[in-house]
Amino acid sequence: MSFEGRDILSTEDMNKEDILEIMAVTARMEDLFRTQHVSDLLADKMVAVIFLEPSTRTRLSFETAIKRLGAKSITVADAKTSSAAKGETLADTARTIEGYVDCIVVRQPMLGGAKVMADAVSIPVINGGDGPGQHPTQALLDLYTIQNEKGGLEGHKVAMVGDLKYGRTVHSLSYALAPFAPEEYIFCAPDALQMPDQIVANMKEKGITCRKTDKIEEALQADVLYMTRIQKERFDDPAEYERLKGSYILTRDILEKGNREITIMHPLPRVDEISTDVDALPNAAYFRQAHNGVFLRMALLAMVMGRA
Amino acid sequence: MSFEGRDILSTEDMNKEDILEIMAVTARMEDLFRTQHVSDLLADKMVAVIFLEPSTRTRLSFETAIKRLGAKSITVADAKTSSAAKGETLADTARTIEGYVDCIVVRQPMLGGAKVMADAVSIPVINGGDGPGQHPTQALLDLYTIQNEKGGLEGHKVAMVGDLKYGRTVHSLSYALAPFAPEEYIFCAPDALQMPDQIVANMKEKGITCRKTDKIEEALQADVLYMTRIQKERFDDPAEYERLKGSYILTRDILEKGNREITIMHPLPRVDEISTDVDALPNAAYFRQAHNGVFLRMALLAMVMGRA
Amino acid sequence: MSFEGRDILSTEDMNKEDILEIMAVTARMEDLFRTQHVSDLLADKMVAVIFLEPSTRTRLSFETAIKRLGAKSITVADAKTSSAAKGETLADTARTIEGYVDCIVVRQPMLGGAKVMADAVSIPVINGGDGPGQHPTQALLDLYTIQNEKGGLEGHKVAMVGDLKYGRTVHSLSYALAPFAPEEYIFCAPDALQMPDQIVANMKEKGITCRKTDKIEEALQADVLYMTRIQKERFDDPAEYERLKGSYILTRDILEKGNREITIMHPLPRVDEISTDVDALPNAAYFRQAHNGVFLRMALLAMVMGRA
Numbered sequence: 001m002s003f004e005g006r007d008i009l010s011t012e013d014m015n016k017e018d019i020l021e022i023m024a025v026t027a028r029m030e031d032l033f034r035t036q037h038v039s040d041l042l043a044d045k046m047v048a049v050i051f052l053e054p055s056t057r058t059r060l061s062f063e064t065a066i067k068r069l070g071a072k073s074i075t076v077a078d079a080k081t082s083s084a085a086k087g088e089t090l091a092d093t094a095r096t097i098e099g100y101v102d103c104i105v106v107r108q109p110m111l112g113g114a115k116v117m118a119d120a121v122s123i124p125v126i127n128g129g130d131g132p133g134q135h136p137t138q139a140l141l142d143l144y145t146i147q148n149e150k151g152g153l154e155g156h157k158v159a160m161v162g163d164l165k166y167g168r169t170v171h172s173l174s175y176a177l178a179p180f181a182p183e184e185y186i187f188c189a190p191d192a193l194q195m196p197d198q199i200v201a202n203m204k205e206k207g208i209t210c211r212k213t214d215k216i217e218e219a220l221q222a223d224v225l226y227m228t229r230i231q232k233e234r235f236d237d238p239a240e241y242e243r244l245k246g247s248y249i250l251t252r253d254i255l256e257k258g259n260r261e262i263t264i265m266h267p268l269p270r271v272d273e274i275s276t277d278v279d280a281l282p283n284a285a286y287f288r289q290a291h292n293g294v295f296l297r298m299a300l301l302a303m304v305m306g307r308a
Numbered sequence: 309m310s311f312e313g314r315d316i317l318s319t320e321d322m323n324k325e326d327i328l329e330i331m332a333v334t335a336r337m338e339d340l341f342r343t344q345h346v347s348d349l350l351a352d353k354m355v356a357v358i359f360l361e362p363s364t365r366t367r368l369s370f371e372t373a374i375k376r377l378g379a380k381s382i383t384v385a386d387a388k389t390s391s392a393a394k395g396e397t398l399a400d401t402a403r404t405i406e407g408y409v410d411c412i413v414v415r416q417p418m419l420g421g422a423k424v425m426a427d428a429v430s431i432p433v434i435n436g437g438d439g440p441g442q443h444p445t446q447a448l449l450d451l452y453t454i455q456n457e458k459g460g461l462e463g464h465k466v467a468m469v470g471d472l473k474y475g476r477t478v479h480s481l482s483y484a485l486a487p488f489a490p491e492e493y494i495f496c497a498p499d500a501l502q503m504p505d506q507i508v509a510n511m512k513e514k515g516i517t518c519r520k521t522d523k524i525e526e527a528l529q530a531d532v533l534y535m536t537r538i539q540k541e542r543f544d545d546p547a548e549y550e551r552l553k554g555s556y557i558l559t560r561d562i563l564e565k566g567n568r569e570i571t572i573m574h575p576l577p578r579v580d581e582i583s584t585d586v587d588a589l590p591n592a593a594y595f596r597q598a599h600n601g602v603f604l605r606m607a608l609l610a611m612v613m614g615r616a
Numbered sequence: 617m618s619f620e621g622r623d624i625l626s627t628e629d630m631n632k633e634d635i636l637e638i639m640a641v642t643a644r645m646e647d648l649f650r651t652q653h654v655s656d657l658l659a660d661k662m663v664a665v666i667f668l669e670p671s672t673r674t675r676l677s678f679e680t681a682i683k684r685l686g687a688k689s690i691t692v693a694d695a696k697t698s699s700a701a702k703g704e705t706l707a708d709t710a711r712t713i714e715g716y717v718d719c720i721v722v723r724q725p726m727l728g729g730a731k732v733m734a735d736a737v738s739i740p741v742i743n744g745g746d747g748p749g750q751h752p753t754q755a756l757l758d759l760y761t762i763q764n765e766k767g768g769l770e771g772h773k774v775a776m777v778g779d780l781k782y783g784r785t786v787h788s789l790s791y792a793l794a795p796f797a798p799e800e801y802i803f804c805a806p807d808a809l810q811m812p813d814q815i816v817a818n819m820k821e822k823g824i825t826c827r828k829t830d831k832i833e834e835a836l837q838a839d840v841l842y843m844t845r846i847q848k849e850r851f852d853d854p855a856e857y858e859r860l861k862g863s864y865i866l867t868r869d870i871l872e873k874g875n876r877e878i879t880i881m882h883p884l885p886r887v888d889e890i891s892t893d894v895d896a897l898p899n900a901a902y903f904r905q906a907h908n909g910v911f912l913r914m915a916l917l918a919m920v921m922g923r924a
Contacts, residue, residue: 037352037353038353038380043654044654045653045654046653057404060382060384060405060408064382064408067354067382068354072654074679074680077385077386077693078693078694087887088884092885093885096884097676099903099904099906099907099910100676100677268396269400271396279403287403287404287407290404290407291404291406291408294407294408345662346662364692368713368716369716372690372716375662385694386694576704577703577704578704578708579704595712595715596715599714599716602716
């Protein structure tokens with residue numbers, strides 16, 4: 001019950017025990033989803049889903065979680081129609097909505113914005129992404145996926161591929177998985193998009209072996225392959241982008257050079273960094289990963305509202 | 309039960325028996341709506357309503373159908389806030405949402421887009437309009453309206469008026485009603501907007517008498533008068549539009565020259581092609597037609613999810 | 617039961633008895649909200665929430681009220697995706713939606729637009745704001761707040777501060793509170809934004825003492841202080857705006873010069889016209905006022921649908 005009333009702002013607030021508790025409740029929620037489809041666990045609750053920047057996937061995943069638990073939601077899906085557009089502060093928005101609902105899920109572009117809202121109200125706030133900051137539900141669903149696909153969280157060799165410099169998900173995953181004694185982190189990216197030195201140093205301090213490479217073949221030897229998209233906008237020189245992007249596209253052919261049991265993950269949406277012929281492989285886990293987001297969010301909602 | 313798990317992509321997939329089964333279930337759904345208002349037939353189901361192009365009327369009609377059956381919905385009402393805007397394919401969107409819900413309703417502008425989504429997933433997909441392609445729920449609610457207003461589907465003389473060249477609804481209606489031995493189709497339009505020759509030829513092959521005219525007086529002799537809007541954008545010469553549009557405006561005065569029992573239909577929204585003084589006539593069926601859309605969509609949702 | 621089937625278009629339609637009945641039902645709804653959280657009073661009802669101009673706060677408040685009563689809603693949150701964008705009249709929109717739901721809540725920018733819709737249909741219509749016209753649920757929640765904070769509606773000295781010329785809420789409040797024998801209205805604004813003479817004359821005819829001032833110190837002697845925002849756009853001369861706005865900003869310091877029991881209200885959103893250090897005062901009622909909007913809207917919904 002330790003999560004009742006707690007805000008979910010970042011996985012950095014969480015210790016290993018917290019994460020394991022969340023994993024256990026998520027597994028129970030997956031079971032609830034598969035057996036009851038719609039439960040009445042939160043039938044007397046309402047949740048506000050406030051998305052001040054667009055993210056259909058995350059929003060729909062939260063709304064599914066809310067409704068599968070029998071709760072009701074009110075939604076802002078578009079910043080332009082919100083009071084924020086009239087100059088209202090996040091704290092005032094939160095204090096107003098506090099009178100309507102039992103929990104707030106918020107995504108907005110300002111670093112630390114979810115914490116501002118959480119500090120303003122006494123109901124729990126779940127951070128659905130605060131710009132360049134945290135996206136804790138993504139990190140936790142990534143962990144749940146690794147646990148499900150690999151049978152546990154401990155001791156994996158995890159490769160992260162693509163844009164490791166700006167990619168929020170790979171930063172969060174690095175930290176969130178760190179307590180589970182990963183055998184190695186393989187950071188695979190072009191030099192210009194490599195994992196920030198500070199994060200690599202932090203991981204080494206935690207005793208994790210870290211390897212930087214720009215060759216995807218090295219990444220393919222891992223247990224878990226976490227692909228991300230390389231965005232053209234990140235490059236000063238478009239020609240450089242064109243030259244590099246092909247090196248980080250996953251195909252069936254290239255996968256044959258690596259660990260055939262490798263679990264392939266991606267936060268989605270993908271554009272072309274994973275070839276669609278990969279989708280049918282049993283170890284292509286990225287759609288299951290997206291579906292796990294519903295179970296994970298059901299777990300957090302039930303936990304912070306004291307029902308799990 | 310033959311509809312369980314089936315996609316609803318086009319009425320062209322349907323035989324006469326299919327259509328009659330849908331009509332029968334729709335009648336039961338109308339009864340359910342009128343007696344119970346909200347039922348729990350689909351209380352354990354969730355439906356995604358993905359509208360990547362705006363259509364408030366169709367969206368609200370589907371959402372009403374979903375909620376009147378006790379199901380829950382998640383909605384995308386605006387393409388700009390969707391993952392599609394980040395370059396995701398329709399197939400990927402469908403595969404992600406497949407993990408959230410039991411059925412997908414989709415409207416999007418690409419011909420064949422609903423089929424792409426249906427092919428990507430194992431849950432049923434209902435096409436809410438795919439650009440220049442199909443809009444099967446409109447065609448089926450039109451049939452249900454004719455059945456209700458006329459006491460049956462067989463043997464009617466049906467006039468279609470307005471923009472028959474680009475009007476998707478009149479194309480679909482022509483095909484959907486064809487198995488029910490219509491006495492005659494009267495295609496009433498200015499030459500530039502007449503029914504495509506291919507469709508007229510197809511109807512004749514099916515043994516249906518077809519007449520083309522540009523005089524609305526001929527259309528008024530029918531049993532059913534299906535009005536559509538003539539859009540200014542369809543004309544190269546604005547003066548031509550101004551000259552013609554008045555000829556295809558339905559008023560009380562002009563109706564007195566025709567069959568006084570004629571059932572007046574329109575897919576709505578209308579602009580000025582039916583004078584509002586027509587609304588009070590007992591045979592002005594267009595608002596009932598819109599309301600029938602809810603019953604028809606309830607029927608399809610219940611059928612494809614195996615509950616009707 | 618006199619409210620069953622009635623439209624809520626304006627508080628000007630209401631007599632003192634009507635208002636007192638609404639206050640009594642609102643108090644019961646507040647109790648229902650606090651004890652049951654979600655009730656099933658309207659479990660067989662559906663409500664359309666049609667917002668053709670953005671107003672997140674009002675929309676979310678209505679949707680909360682609908683869902684806390686167990687009813688279901690369909691929502692248009694964005695004018696651009698609506699049929700209105702295709703040239704449909706408000707009357708046609710209303711007649712179509714009438715077949716879907718049991719009640720329509722509408723906000724749109726045209727003066728009298730809610731009445732146009734109400735006249736077109738037989739289900740009740742609640743006006744959520746019609747441009748420069750009425751916003752009756754705001755006026756009624758303001759009354760409910762005064763009643764709760766002060767223990768009754770009769771005989772108060774009420775100061776209104778800020779933009780009294782264009783501020784719809786202060787106009788409505790003046791009329792709505794008039795039957796309850798206010799001791800005095802203090803209209804506090806810069807000359808250019810003072811309460812219209814017509815309204816002041818109307819209030820005097822009703823026997824209410826009215827005072828105009830441009831000094832906020834006078835307003836602070838009232839029982840109730842109703843703050844509103846001064847908008848820069850209202851001034852021809854930006855320098856004039858800059859000079860004046862500071863005079864109408866409420867701070868803890870300035871409040872110490874007035875009645876320490878004064879109830880501070882604001883329709884929200886605020887920008888900077890109330891300093892955030894005021895929020896913690898026990899008599900800062902503006903967030904409670906926003907929360908009261910849910911109870912008031914629950915009351916109206918239940919009343920017009922014959923359940924209260």
